[in-house]
Amino acid sequence: ALTVTTAGTVTTGAPGQAALTGWGRPAPVSVSPTPGSPGIGDSYFPDYGNGGYDVDHYDVRLRYEPATDRLSGTTTILATATQDLSRFNLDFALDVESVRVNGWPATFAREGDHELAVTAPRPIVKGQSLTVVVKYAGIPSRTKVYGYTGWTRTADGALGVNEPESAWWWFPSNDHPLDKATFDISVSVPTGVEVISNGVQPRAPLAEAGNRTRWSWRSVKPGATYQAFIAIGQYDIVTDTAPNGQPVVNAYSTTLGERGPAARASIERTAEVVDWESGVFGPYPFEAQGGVAGPIDGIGFALETQTRPVYGPGFWRRGSNPYVIVHENAHQWFGDSVSVADWSQIWLNEGFASYAEWLWSEEQGEGTAQELFDFTYAGYPADSDFWQVLPGDPGASRVFDDAVYDRGAMALHQIRLAVGDDAFFRILPAWTAAHAHGNGTIAQFQALAEQISGQDLDQVFTTWLFTAGRPEPAAAARSTL
Numbered sequence: 001a002l003t004v005t006t007a008g009t010v011t012t013g014a015p016g017q018a019a020l021t022g023w024g025r026p027a028p029v030s031v032s033p034t035p036g037s038p039g040i041g042d043s044y045f046p047d048y049g050n051g052g053y054d055v056d057h058y059d060v061r062l063r064y065e066p067a068t069d070r071l072s073g074t075t076t077i078l079a080t081a082t083q084d085l086s087r088f089n090l091d092f093a094l095d096v097e098s099v100r101v102n103g104w105p106a107t108f109a110r111e112g113d114h115e116l117a118v119t120a121p122r123p124i125v126k127g128q129s130l131t132v133v134v135k136y137a138g139i140p141s142r143t144k145v146y147g148y149t150g151w152t153r154t155a156d157g158a159l160g161v162n163e164p165e166s167a168w169w170w171f172p173s174n175d176h177p178l179d180k181a182t183f184d185i186s187v188s189v190p191t192g193v194e195v196i197s198n199g200v201q202p203r204a205p206l207a208e209a210g211n212r213t214r215w216s217w218r219s220v221k222p223g224a225t226y227q228a229f230i231a232i233g234q235y236d237i238v239t240d241t242a243p244n245g246q247p248v249v250n251a252y253s254t255t256l257g258e259r260g261p262a263a264r265a266s267i268e269r270t271a272e273v274v275d276w277e278s279g280v281f282g283p284y285p286f287e288a289q290g291g292v293a294g295p296i297d298g299i300g301f302a303l304e305t306q307t308r309p310v311y312g313p314g315f316w317r318r319g320s321n322p323y324v325i326v327h328e329n330a331h332q333w334f335g336d337s338v339s340v341a342d343w344s345q346i347w348l349n350e351g352f353a354s355y356a357e358w359l360w361s362e363e364q365g366e367g368t369a370q371e372l373f374d375f376t377y378a379g380y381p382a383d384s385d386f387w388q389v390l391p392g393d394p395g396a397s398r399v400f401d402d403a404v405y406d407r408g409a410m411a412l413h414q415i416r417l418a419v420g421d422d423a424f425f426r427i428l429p430a431w432t433a434a435h436a437h438g439n440g441t442i443a444q445f446q447a448l449a450e451q452i453s454g455q456d457l458d459q460v461f462t463t464w465l466f467t468a469g470r471p472e473p474a475a476a477a478r479s480t481l
């Protein structure tokens, strides 16, 4: 590592500006800059995210050609160094043209298929502000990371929507939920194409030269990088105002054909669902609401993209589906506002969003949570592999296993039976309040549940989240209806 001991050589400001540490006087510092870690320390995905800096804001300014899937543009990252840095990594897979750090041209090198190592043109001091400007271009649908692409090219556009990795196909980032940031996302497309993203539109779509239109979206509450999305294509956009006064923006792909009405009948209930969930989970954490009905040739899943989930066409196959609306919007609290600190703890997202569906069923009179517990439990024979996957630690290749969702919901029902309804429905909003716009762990959730209920919950957590095999459920509580 380079050690700089001569105060005058530590230049941390932009060219022509006073050094951050000096303001004209010699900086009394001894800088020993070292490289930031190429991973943030996730136990399942050790190379996801990076160390040495913390991002505050991403300004993602793009240009997209639906005819060729060519994506180009500039992302400006506003960050703060968390150590003295000689170099740092960004997670990114497209081809990079240039990188600047605080105005200085930086050298950069690709390491593997999704790491971009940036060597700081001057040593960076812990606590210093960093402005990193990355110019790039590429064809995301042809850019493979670990042998696949999470970018979906469609007949009329594309979807930048995936979990747990999505960002590196369209913007450079510190790609882990431990580093949340606000976003400005703007995309120029041929006029007549729509672009939908998170949050609100700070301005109306703007005409540009060459018969193009630039769409702008803004997220003012911090979000994880996998929560950022873009949907590009032919969409009908419908705006409204939610019961809490917030803007609702729903977008419906025009490619859905006979599934279109079911998509609308489902997504149009978003504000109603969010209103009900706010009563159970605590105040809605974000600034806008809505949903995107993705195209017929798009994704085979739904994703809780912040403020505005994106739904694949499969959810409308058998008619309207309020349960997926309940699930994805429950994630706005469980996953988006309170995010995992480590991907091994995905139960905090999927178990809770799945249990929200049971609570909705109970509320709607379509079956109590206990009935859904019994039905789901009976659906998996004791010798099924299902019972071998631990919802509290499913393994990196099984973060979306049925066990995380179904046994995960069963675990919450068992916790509810253990603490009683009164405590359970105080624990949920206390959890979302305690970790709003941050991260939470299973241990923290257990501690909070124990504190509120006054009970030792070690056995129910261990049995239902961390033990292989089919457990014996507790006797059903008296009906609360």
Ligand code: ARG
Residues within 6 Å of the ligand: 162, 163, 164, 301, 302, 303, 304, 327, 328, 331, 353, 400
């Ligand atoms: N979090 C999503 C859900 O609500 C699951 C996403 C699965 N991702 C994927 N690439 N299949 O269920």
Ligand code: ZN
Residues within 6 Å of the ligand: 327, 328, 331, 349, 350, 353
């Ligand atoms: Zn989910």
